Amino acid sequence: MTTDISKPRGRPRRFDPVEALAAAQKLFHAKGYDAVSVADLTKALGINPPSFYAAFGSKAALYSRVLDRYADFGAIPLQQILRADRPVGESLAEVLVAAAHAYADPEASGCMVLEGTRSNEVEARESACVFHVAAQDAIRRFIAERHPEDADRLADFVCTTMAGLSASARHGQSLERLEATARLAGKALMSSV
Incomplete structure (x- = not known):
C-alpha cells in the first residue's frame, strides 16, 4: 500500500495579514519599491496573484499599508526623541544618531520612506512623500516652539543629513x-541652538 504524503492534510494555512505586512515590509525595505515585483510579493507571502489582489488591491496599495506599519515598527521614534524637556540641539543630534543606527541594518539599509520618495511609480512616491513631509513638519515644529527664527534652516539641515545617511x-x-x-x-x- 502506498500513501501520498506530499499534500498536507486538513485545512490550508490561513492567510495572516499582519505576517504578510511584515514580510512585505522586509522585501520593500531591502530592495526598494521599484525592484519588488508582484511575483516577489506573492512568493514571499505564500499566496497566488488573485489572492494578492483580493487582499491588497495593488502593489502600491500594499506599499501604503507597509508604510503605515513602518511608521510604527522601523521609523525613527521622533515623538520619543523630540521632547520639550530636552535641549533642541541635543534632541536633534539624537535623531541623527538614531537614524544612523536604523539605516545601517544590512538586510534593509537606509530609510524606507526616504528611498520610497524616489520611486518611479507615482502612487508609491506620493505615499512615501506623505510620511516624509510629516516627519519634516514634526522636526520643524519641534524647533519652532523654542527657536522659530531657526526652524526652517535647522529642519532642512537635519532632513538633508538624514537623506544623506x-x-x-x-x-x-x-x-x-x-x-x-x-x-x-x-x-x-x-x-x-
Whole structure:
C-alpha cells in the first residue's frame, strides 16, 4: 500500500495579514519599491496573484499599508526623541544618531520612506512623500516652539543629513562611519541652538 504524503492534510494555512505586512515590509525595505515585483510579493507571502489582489488591491496599495506599519515598527521614534524637556540641539543630534543606527541594518539599509520618495511609480512616491513631509513638519515644529527664527534652516539641515545617511547606508557605508557623520552633524546642531 502506498500513501501520498506530499499534500498536507486538513485545512490550508490561513492567510495572516499582519505576517504578510511584515514580510512585505522586509522585501520593500531591502530592495526598494521599484525592484519588488508582484511575483516577489506573492512568493514571499505564500499566496497566488488573485489572492494578492483580493487582499491588497495593488502593489502600491500594499506599499501604503507597509508604510503605515513602518511608521510604527522601523521609523525613527521622533515623538520619543523630540521632547520639550530636552535641549533642541541635543534632541536633534539624537535623531541623527538614531537614524544612523536604523539605516545601517544590512538586510534593509537606509530609510524606507526616504528611498520610497524616489520611486518611479507615482502612487508609491506620493505615499512615501506623505510620511516624509510629516516627519519634516514634526522636526520643524519641534524647533519652532523654542527657536522659530531657526526652524526652517535647522529642519532642512537635519532632513538633508538624514537623506544623506540613508543614501550612504544604501551604498554600504558602515554603522561606524554613519554614526561618525551623525555625531559631527549633531555637534554642529548643538552649537547652533
